[in-house]
Amino acid sequence: MFKLAIASLWNRRGSVWLTILAIAVSTLLLLGVERIRVQTQANFSNTISGTDLIVGARTGSTELLLSSVFHIGNLSNTLSWQSYEHLRELPGVTWHIPMAMGDSVHGFPVIATTDALFERFKYGNKRPLQFAAGGSFQQHDELTIAVLGAEAASERQLQVNDDLIVAHGTGEISFSQHDAHPFRVVGVLKRTGTPIDRGVFIPLEAQGLVHGEYLPADEHDDHAGEDHQHDRHEHEAHQEPPVYTLSAVLLGLENPALALRLQRTINTYRGEALSAIMPGLALQNFWRTLSLFERALVAISVLVVITGLLGMLTTLLASLRERRREMAVLRSIGAGPITILGLLVVEAFVVTLVGVMLGTVGLYSVLIFGAELLQQQLGIHVSASVLTLRELYLLLAILLAATVLSLFPAWRAYRNALADGLTVKL
Template sequence: MFIHLALRSLWSRKGSVLLTFFAITVSVFVLLGVETIRHQAKSSFNNTVSGIDLIVGARTGDVNLLLYSVFRLGNATNNISWQSYQAIANDPKVAWTIPLSLGDSHKGYRVMGTTDEYFQHFRYGGDRALVLAQGKAFRDTFDIVLGSAVARALGYQLGDKIVLAHGLGSTSFSKHEDSPFEVVGILQTTGTPVDQTLHVSLAGIEAIHAGWPSGSPTSSYPSTDQHSSHQHTHSQAASADQHETHHEENPDAITAFMVGLTSKLATFQMQRQINTYSGEALLAILPGVTISQLWQMMAVMEHTLQLIAALVLLASLLGLAAMLLATLRERGPEIAVMRAIGASPLFVFALLEVEAIIISLASCVLAALLLTVGASLSADWLAAQFSLVMDSGPILNSGSALILGLVLAATIIITLVPGIQAYRYALREQL
């Protein structure tokens, strides 16, 4: 009876009630959306790499090593000699390693040289393996495998030829034009920096840098056009020979490498062993720990988004209180009739609180429904445009449930003002 009376009262003022209802729905949707994106982004961030025990690079800061080796951001302070890499890779406690060679790019996207172990052992998102959407992994020196975002943004297909550039800028005047790569594979979307990366073999990296001892191609300045033409022909012939030959020689140095150990118990022992390696200055980090440190550095942005969403919700709830206050005078006859049939002032107070709770509760249900449907329909688009892979589980989590509880609590508190006004009005009303 009490709920029925509250619903009839709201229906009699359906115009203003609907406006308030939609305003709160939008606010709750924004608040839940921010929480969901924050949760999914944090989950994707923490799952950028999975199953990797150590990442090893030249001695630098922990975060810097993580940024350039995993997120392809920034630059290494130094390289690692191949001899040092082999010495650690051959340790009995090491099950497998993934060498990484960085330093080249293509139209603003990073190029990474690696080996077949990358496709065999690299994991992300809770032990998910890399899967090829098209084609195959690289086999020859000048094969290249693209991340999904690279292929989509640049419109590449299998069989296309790609010229890599020396350095990391989006534009470069030092291009490896004599050694184009052929696209042989395109990876499925992972929601990680893998999507933004072009993958080649270490042999391919060595091949395109042959004759680049100082970081730029060696060149001479011929005095005649005939000599220039002869040199160009010789360069083309050399390039053709490179394409026909699969380079098996090891590189002189790599940028970093990932390590999988035979036993998790050996992690800290191996980390100390690498950090105190006498051959050269090396640093080994635990990727999970360093990723957590990096996320904490981004906490300011996270809290700012939450604050903005909370302020939007507060504005809507204040609008709800203002609506209830504005209708008190119009509801004078209604309150008088209720008082005449024996309703107490406390009954009138409770009626306004229940009306506000009904509006907020309905708004929360609709906002949660819209978010669930919207997230399901836009999952592929979010993965394609923002590399944000939504979890297969329920969209709403414990954080979302806490937010909905706080919304209802805030509704009760804010409605105290019009409720007290209605209580006093009911006390004064005499029929």
């Protein structure tokens, strides 16, 4: 019966190929969307870990999350250096990463921070940042130095000891450039698959310098005389602050369970209106708002699959008419109506199976040969990993749906076979 179905399909290969193609394309789309969805979500929740609280000026949690973790958007409000000093002293705080943002290098966000970022920041499964080349700020005496994320470095083709110009504002093209202060690259980070890759990290003092907020200690000796050998990371509290305002501060706590209490303390801080968010929770909330979009994407791809299957149904139904003769011949040599029904179901199954396999092969060719393009053009990183169980279920669901759908034309053929018997009028 199987061989017969194949032979019959081969006889109609023109239209069958088109049907297979339609199913392959819809399978490719469904799998592709599923893959992008899952990997985006994974990338998303991997962006930050180990940080217990993110503190910024009073704002919405999503805004604070977007600016501090994803470096997207501009926080209109900032928190003062005094608030940062207060935060550092809060009980239970073991580490803190100040961040000041607003500048950019050819569209890559510039994040002014301290070495604490390279030591304390974790992403994914508590993985620390690592240097691919060079090192952090602390080995260098000069201020106008920068550490680059992997993508920023590779896209701008910058290496350690290269110079770069920081521009004010976050646009790709800026008319006000801080070109009086070229920065020297001192380190390049390894790829993390998070927004860190796009970051350009400079010391806080450098940010203050290019904005005219900070003068290195040796240039205003008279005020800060006692602190000649400026070890800025240890002593910035006692000096003139390197910057007056910060965009956000990441806090690590002794005990993560304290986060909730500390959050309330910070939110009710009297010196300044502050917001503290827990990154895990905020990410989850944010993802929930994105999930509408995500669900729409899945819905569309499911609809495309249904369209593909309906196309197959149509071709099957249309072929029934011209195949009545074929059915009658089969009946005459003893094929039962159930055999006729089975023949059509097998046919639909084979067509769908080939379509689904072709679609899967297509997906992998896109993933393997198009990965570079996807990454460059869309910034989507999708790996060509083995099919997940969920993807296999999706493929099985397509096959099952096709088989169930094919019962309809198969039933028609069954009825025809019973009614026509051996007399078919052409």
